[in-house]
Amino acid sequence: xxxxxxxxxxxxxxxxLSKIDKIVESxxxxxxxxxxxxxxDDNHNRMVATVIGEPNALKDSIxxxxxxxxxxxxxxxxxxxxPRMGAVDVVPFIPIKNISMDEAIELSxxxxxxxxxxxxxxxxxxxxxxxxxxxxxLSDIRQGQFEGMGEKLRLxxxxxxxxxxxxxxxxxxxxxxxxxPLIAFNVNLDTNNPEIADNIAxxxxxxxxxxxxxxxxxxxxxxKGCVQVSMNLTDFTKTSIYTAFELIRIETRRFGIxxxxxxxxxxxxxEALTDTAAYYLGIEGFSLDQVLEYRIME
Amino acid sequence: xxxxxxxxxxxxxxxxLSKIDKIVESxxxxxxxxxxxxxxDDNHNRMVATVIGEPNALKDSIxxxxxxxxxxxxxxxxxxxxPRMGAVDVVPFIPIKNISMDEAIELSxxxxxxxxxxxxxxxxxxxxxxxxxxxxxLSDIRQGQFEGMGEKLRLxxxxxxxxxxxxxxxxxxxxxxxxxPLIAFNVNLDTNNPEIADNIAxxxxxxxxxxxxxxxxxxxxxxKGCVQVSMNLTDFTKTSIYTAFELIRIETRRFGIxxxxxxxxxxxxxEALTDTAAYYLGIEGFSLDQVLEYRIME
Numbered sequence: 001x002x003x004x005x006x007x008x009x010x011x012x013x014x015x016x017l018s019k020i021d022k023i024v025e026s027x028x029x030x031x032x033x034x035x036x037x038x039x040x041d042d043n044h045n046r047m048v049a050t051v052i053g054e055p056n057a058l059k060d061s062i063x064x065x066x067x068x069x070x071x072x073x074x075x076x077x078x079x080x081x082x083p084r085m086g087a088v089d090v091v092p093f094i095p096i097k098n099i100s101m102d103e104a105i106e107l108s109x110x111x112x113x114x115x116x117x118x119x120x121x122x123x124x125x126x127x128x129x130x131x132x133x134x135x136x137x138l139s140d141i142r143q144g145q146f147e148g149m150g151e152k153l154r155l156x157x158x159x160x161x162x163x164x165x166x167x168x169x170x171x172x173x174x175x176x177x178x179x180x181p182l183i184a185f186n187v188n189l190d191t192n193n194p195e196i197a198d199n200i201a202x203x204x205x206x207x208x209x210x211x212x213x214x215x216x217x218x219x220x221x222x223x224k225g226c227v228q229v230s231m232n233l234t235d236f237t238k239t240s241i242y243t244a245f246e247l248i249r250i251e252t253r254r255f256g257i258x259x260x261x262x263x264x265x266x267x268x269x270x271e272a273l274t275d276t277a278a279y280y281l282g283i284e285g286f287s288l289d290q291v292l293e294y295r296i297m298e
Numbered sequence: 299x300x301x302x303x304x305x306x307x308x309x310x311x312x313x314x315l316s317k318i319d320k321i322v323e324s325x326x327x328x329x330x331x332x333x334x335x336x337x338x339d340d341n342h343n344r345m346v347a348t349v350i351g352e353p354n355a356l357k358d359s360i361x362x363x364x365x366x367x368x369x370x371x372x373x374x375x376x377x378x379x380x381p382r383m384g385a386v387d388v389v390p391f392i393p394i395k396n397i398s399m400d401e402a403i404e405l406s407x408x409x410x411x412x413x414x415x416x417x418x419x420x421x422x423x424x425x426x427x428x429x430x431x432x433x434x435x436l437s438d439i440r441q442g443q444f445e446g447m448g449e450k451l452r453l454x455x456x457x458x459x460x461x462x463x464x465x466x467x468x469x470x471x472x473x474x475x476x477x478x479p480l481i482a483f484n485v486n487l488d489t490n491n492p493e494i495a496d497n498i499a500x501x502x503x504x505x506x507x508x509x510x511x512x513x514x515x516x517x518x519x520x521x522k523g524c525v526q527v528s529m530n531l532t533d534f535t536k537t538s539i540y541t542a543f544e545l546i547r548i549e550t551r552r553f554g555i556x557x558x559x560x561x562x563x564x565x566x567x568x569e570a571l572t573d574t575a576a577y578y579l580g581i582e583g584f585s586l587d588q589v590l591e592y593r594i595m596e
Contacts, residue, residue: 274575282558292479296332
């Protein structure tokens with residue numbers, strides 16, 4: 001059975017299309033690697049690629065793309081709204097099929113070691129690959145950004161997991177790790193009162209006493225004339241889409257409003273949807289192997 | 299984008315494992331063909347294979363498997379509970395991905411023509427490929443079974459669509475056609491009264507005034523101590539799983555009972571489940587291309 005893993009590397013170049021093209025070229029025309037998507041943002045000056053494939057082939061293409069990015073991006077002259085510490089800012093690996101989180105962690109470490117040696121780049125392991133709790137969260141690692149990394153790396157607590165304690169002069173520092181797929185799920189409410197969306201978001205998210213793997217904010221969707229609870233579900237196997245949805249429904253009662261509908265932004269793992277269907281239909285003993293299309297990938 | 303089509307040929311051999319093995323061998327080790335499953339039944343003396351692949355590769359492997367079956371099965375000595383008219387009884391093609399029903403119909407006709415010539419076999423087109431309304435339904439074509447086919451084929455109304463008007467001496471007659479995927483969906487009720495399941499089944503099925511693409515019967519599930527509405531959904535794009543489920547829920551109220559749970563037997567197309575998830579969550583503008591695993595198949 002083929003192992004499938006996903007990688008969503010973030011590169012600090014969102015404007016120069018010729019450079020972006022050179023970077024994603026590493027993912028094209030490979031036999032066991034598929035470039036699903038890449039999106040660059042002018043304001044953020046950042047490009048995010050979504051690549052999927054067999055572990056070894058994916059690993060090789062990611063290492064090569066990182067090399068191209070380091071050759072083409074100079075962080076000393078980089079400006080953008082999105083915080084960043086590296087030309088290749090962050091490289092998350094996500095297990096998709098026939099592969100465990102432990103294997104994804106192992107792969108992330110191989111990539112981290114390889115790029116640190118090959119490109120003389122300081123690398124932090126983050127999320128599930130983190131070597132200590134204070135390195136799990138990317139924003140903690142990135143605190144200080146490129147400009148502050150030189151000083152940060154000299155602190156005993158911020159010695160990188162791989163590579164030198166010196167910032168790469170043009171490429172900065174990179175975080176590599178394994179994590180669960182992230183689902184961007186938004187629920188629209190039949191009110192235009194932003195306070196209600198904020199209120200419900202606070203109630204359902206982890207930081208407000210809500211669901212463990214749910215991040216949420218209230219958003220005013222002006223073009224639809226409604227407000228929305230905008231969520232990131234960071235582990236759908238533990239915090240299900242339908243759980244978040246039903247919890248929002250419960251909260252709407254307090255305000256005498258209703259749910260208008262919802263949207264999933266970007267990609268979603270098959271299992272998150274089949275699990276939702278199985279919940280509402282009360283399907284017993286359902287297996288992903290019963291999904292026709294899933295079987296084709298074996 | 300790769301076109302994917304499914305074929306579920308039914309062979310009249312469910313006992314002799316060496317013969318079954320020879321038949322399914324045609325589906326093994328092919329580059330663009332995958333044997334998902336095959337199940338033989340001693341009582342039915344029948345084997346059903348589920349094969350999926352790219353149209354041309356699948357076509358070739360099906361034609362070759364039919365040849366092997368004709369060489370190995372002698373219907374003159376075949377006995378089993380399941381009605382049959384051919385060594386290769388029926389060969390349905392089901393469009394799965396990036397392929398239209400019209401293309402599946404076209405492919406079924408190519409196979410029908412090819413096997414009629416190559417094996418001197420009378421072939422009827424059925425279901426969506428049928429050339430006249432009275433040939434849509436397989437059971438109408440198969441009426442009379444192998445033993446009665448000699449006489450039937452001489453009737454002007456039952457001249458085969460391809461091949462001779464003479465039954466193949468050992469292989470009989472074969473039906474080939476295109477159809478939608480079929481979903482076997484059962485809903486368990488918290489009662490052991492078989493009349494209630496019968497009653498609900500009659501109410502929700504097409505023949506009883508219910509849903510257009512729903513066949514249903516009541517079944518007594520003795521080992522679970524409950525009864526069940528057992529359904530075949532013959533076009534999930536028009537009669538959705540959740541519609542049948544919610545309609546059963548509505549009917550249970552008449553009897554003051556509840557739904558215990560449900561089960562999907564065998565394979566189910568991805569879209570049938572994502573459509574169900576999208577219904578219950580009210581997802582707007584959802585596309586199958588958002589499903590990570592679906593994208594890998596491109």
